[in-house]
Amino acid sequence: MAHAVDACVHCGFCLPACPTYTLLGDEMDSPRGRIVLMKEVLEGTLPLADAAPHLDRCLGCQGCVTACPSGVPYGELITAFRGWSEPQRQRSALDRGKRWAILRALPAPRLFSLAARVGQFAKPLAPALPAALRAPLDLLPERVPALHSSPKVTRARGQQRGRVAFLVGCAQQALAPNFNAATLRVLAQNGIEVVVPDGQGCCGAAALHTGARAEALSLVRANLSAFDPGEYDAILSNAAGCGAGLKEYPAVLHGEPDEPQARAFAAKVMDVSEYLFQLLQAGDLAPPLPASRPLQVAYHDACHLAHAQGVRAAPRALLRFIPGVSVLEVPEGDLCCGSAGTYNLEQPELASQLGARKASHILSVQPDLIASGNIGCHTQIQSHVRRARSRVPVMHTVEVLDLAYRGEL
């Protein structure tokens, strides 16, 4: 951690990029302030309990990493700090129970789906509940769909040109099963065979970023056993948070005997939009059918795609590849929507302010459709767009492409 702390020259360029500083205007809720707080806790000059509220408010969005001219790896710093400090935290029983429930339900799609269905019955009661209980209910879609299980192998249509492994994710199987179904169809349409390896599970990002290191390590190692990178052209994810998490495996296992295995694995990990963009650049992406009318699509950059993985051009290029589609840029596009993994469950008030702000900026460009590449952003944006009384559809980038291939856009 020391190298990351020392790299900060306190210039403050990151402050306007930080959602919590933007909302609260407090130096201690900025990247620069948090780096100082972590340093003082590590040096023993500040009690952890004094720094914790400000550090807990950090979304881990990495907007500050993109903005920092000195290359401070803030994402690595806050993740390592949370892992180090969590065993020393004095949490209330309610807090411990909430964390336990989140970390158990998120990686278990069946349990998550069951909880979402039960939650739907309680949704009408949400306005009368305290914020901590209201937040998950507010985020539920109007109708919780049936759980989607992806086939073990999806054959390429026509001549096979590639073979990839696919991480199916957790929450999206319960909340947006069409993300995976559309991903499989689009890849197959382009001659790519898709394998869903047995034994895969949660990427571990939620556990890692909330300081639950032991749980994260066990999830990481389960995935390293399930995916043999030598068998595939790429290992794909269609959830920005999961893809960024998979690419972090070498850092998670730094200095461990299985670090080389993690490096070989991470070298093959790509977001589905990156993979399809490669096909597009090679002239190998099948041309989609034109949209039935000119469509203005507002594209939302998921933080863990844009800031954590540097993937910005690929999804926009895929959308523009559809005849009749134009892509709209959203004001304050670099600022997090407030979803950020489990943040909208742990910090519901700030998450809600950021969600409303994001929905208002998106709707200000008057889109016909909203596209993004992450289940967390999708859920958050859809919830806040509906609260703003708009019916504009919110989709994953591959769902838009899939509709175009089927002539239904």
Ligand code: SF4
């Ligand atoms: S921009 Fe980078 S160097 Fe400057 S204060 Fe922020 S983290 Fe530190």
Ligand code: SF4
């Ligand atoms: S990760 Fe996001 S919320 Fe945290 S300090 Fe950086 S910009 Fe602010």
